[in-house]
Amino acid sequence: MAMHFEIEDVFVAEQNLKAKAEVAEDYDHLANKLQRSNVDIENLTIKAQALTVAIPSWGVGTGGTRFARFPMAGEPRDVYEKLQDCATVFKLVRSTPAVSLHIPWDKPEDSAALRRFARERGLHFDAMNSNTFQDQPDQELSYKFGSLTHPDAAVRRQAVEHNIECIEIGKVLGSKALTVWIADGGNFPGQLHPRRALERYLESVHVIYKALPDGWRVFLEHKLYEPAFYSTVINDWGTSYYCARELGPKALCLVDLGHHAPNVNIEMIVARLIQFGKLAGFHFNDSKYGDDDLDAGSIKPFQLFLVFNELVDAELCSVPFFDPAYMLDQSHNVTDPLESLMMSAVELTRAYVQAHLVDRQALTEAQEKCDPLRALAILKQAFTTDVSPILAMARERSGGAIDPLAVYRASGYRQKKAQERPSVHQVSAGIV
């Protein structure tokens, strides 16, 4: 196999030297500030080092819209090059040891070899993602009018078999979960019979559920609309929750932050799913309007903080069955995907650490005493605390980059990949 450029650990260490003294000074300053409210900065740094989020394999290539995709030089051309790029993100931010694959976009010829390739780079595989929202060249029956809920039982069977194939591939890769998002829905009133469609969904997913190996979970992903623009079968958390309850304990509800109507209170949905013991985890991203798949924390950082506030509250209360899977699901249309993934991973750890800064005893007191402004002030105190020194220290202590973006750009990784990977423009990174 031809030599592939990788950013060396020694290069990262050299680059860190430039920022080490500054980070140490800022860290000590923050330590003193937090000490005044009896918060030990070291606990927070350990928490920051512990948080992990999975990278979507389809997120390392440039994404696009129905209008256009603007390919970038040095894009990954196959799943191995996608893993090289995931390993580069992991090397610099240290919080992304897992990769979530999409089948058939990433269908490996040799799953065992792919698992070895990943492990050699410190990576493992998170949830598998099935795809019954596109027709593949060799596919017998079309998903144009649906998949797991299609009126034709043969189409439903084909979709069920595809999901079971994803499980089989995942077993060899060491994955422990399958995410099922279906585009099934209608563009016209009357096109679908809502109750029959949901019955067919449950019937189909029940077969997939029975095929889950021990220790596996199935994540049901709801979405309000798109590509169906009038009705979507699994359109909201309530429908997803009902189905997860009907299916059994291995079925849980995955929250993609972009899959809700504007201004929906997503942190409330998270609190509900935690309380009902049905929170699968997340596809983190951000949005202004629809399922924009923008970088996490780039548009509504306070909402991201409030979501993590619910997650940390559950973690500290040791809520039963609380074991959410964190993944990014973004489309990088105008940035270098690796830069966006690194920055998004950093923003998730930031929200997590800030949520651990919330004085929960004081918050409970304010809530029980019906003191709304005091309660908000306590949350804002945490949200407005600049925890960057903790995040940088955590990365540095985990062998990563104090400033991932600066190190990535200084390494010339993208330019070197452009030489290694002559672009074959027709290859799409996934969605487009």
Ligand code: LRH
């Ligand atoms: C659907 C979705 C789903 C993935 C796809 C790439 O919008 O969020 O999670 O399968 O994006």
Ligand code: MN
């Ligand atoms: Mn998603």
